[in-house]
Amino acid sequence: MTPPQAHHEWWRGAVIYQIYPRSFADTSGDGIGDLKGITAHLDHVASLGVDAVWISPFYPSPMKDFGYDVADYCGVDPVFGTLADFDALLAKAHGLGLRVIVDQVWSHTSDQHPWFQASRQDRTGPHADWYVWADARADGSPPNNWQSVFGGPGWTWDARRGQYYQHNFLPEQPQLNGRHPAVQDALLAAAEFWLDRGVDGFRLDAVNFMIGDPGLRDNPPLPPGGRRTRPFDFQDKVHNQSSPDILPFLERVRALTERYDGDRFTVAEIPGDHAAREMKAFTAEGRLNSAYGFLYLYADRLTADLVRTGAEMWPGEAGEGWPSWAFSNHDAPRVVSRWAEGRDERALAELLMLLLVCLRGDVFVYYGEELGLPQGEVPYDRLVDPEAIANWPQTLGRDGARTPMPWRAGGPFAGFSTVEPWLPIDARHPALAVDAQKVDPNSMLKATRRILGLRRACPALRIGDMTVLTTHPLLTITREGDGETLLAAFNLGHEAQDWTAPEGYVVVDSVNVTQAGILPPLGGVLLRRTGA
Structure with missing residues (x-):
């Protein structure tokens, strides 16, 4: 049953709007969205009736994985602006009644992060054990069979140390040694930096990758079957993720956020084959507030049985955490393209918005979802996503879900920028721009405002x-x-x-x-x- 304190927690049953900053609005004229662009359009976001915004990474980064390779946890990359720009964004959001949630990427850093630069110099320095290092096997091959999400072995040889370092994603994203007390302290200090600035919570990126098996045991194979486009898909990832040693750290995270009037929100992204079990563990009492997986995000079809599966994952038992749900985000093809099956995409978009707000839990609305945007078409020569390039054409990749937000139907580059954007504008998107939908009484934008309003009008939908x-x-x-x-x-x-x-x-x-x-x-x- 719903706990009685639910009425007093702003985040329980909240609608959270995800902004991918590179693609939201460009004010500097370089074709890349920025923090000032977000601030300029927060009135639009507030008009939807959402409770909060989640902003994907804007920290200093070489952008090998477009911000998810962090080189400094306590700064703003110049392409996005300055800390003063962030403070202005936060103030504007709070003035509009919007909470602000930011990403924390704690399983890995950029290889350009000073921590890694120090760690790779030798095996004895103060940062020597801040990353996962291991000797080669006798034949020079990697220490075990772990594979990278983006393809190929999850290890790269580093001649400076004469060892391999682990990476669950790109080689430029070395794996932090999340069980090291000093690493945990440093990550919590970064979180405290943003809490002190006034952020209302964190979305924890791939946090179940944070700690692996200290014995570096091989992952077992998965049974035959299923769609496999990468070596990663052949393994049951029980040793390079999902360690129970993550749980005490999450209790430290909760203790930190509770110091800030108990009103800060934490939600974990939990990818993987064991997401249901991990989400329950990660959100048990005294840990994180909520978690979401990829039940809907990676589903090729929407079925009623899928909805039943989600409901059964979170039955509302005593001591259970709180679920979150998303149909679209920056890692998955846009939902109206995935689930249309030849049907009218506009009709599907409105149905999905109603279904989303009817689910028990917090719900995420991805930028452009309020417009019914289909997956953007990005030709091969414009791809920038390393996963899309590596697996083309077997996967749609992530670029098509990250194309620029269309603000003005008649403006250059759909009002996103005054110059060619970092990803192309899909030819279908300008007609769906915000300014066009604002004046259309039958638009998806109007429908979104109406439907999201149900969360505030109907207590049963919220809690x-x-x-x-x-x-x-x-x-x-x-x-x-x-x-x-x-x-x-x-x-x-x-x-x-x-x-x-x-x-x-x-x-x-x-x-x-x-x-x-x-x-x-x-x-x-x-x-x-x-x-x-």
């Missing part, structure tokens, strides 16, 4: 329990809490279905429904029980 009633032919769910009972029905299929609301319910909202007694494909309805 209530969730039960999946049926999954075929329709998905029907209930949300109950704070004296309110809601019923939602969704037709996720391709054929119309007969459906009549039960007696004692009134319609709160509906999408794509034009005829009583019929729920068309991509139709959805939310009802409230009268007298409740």
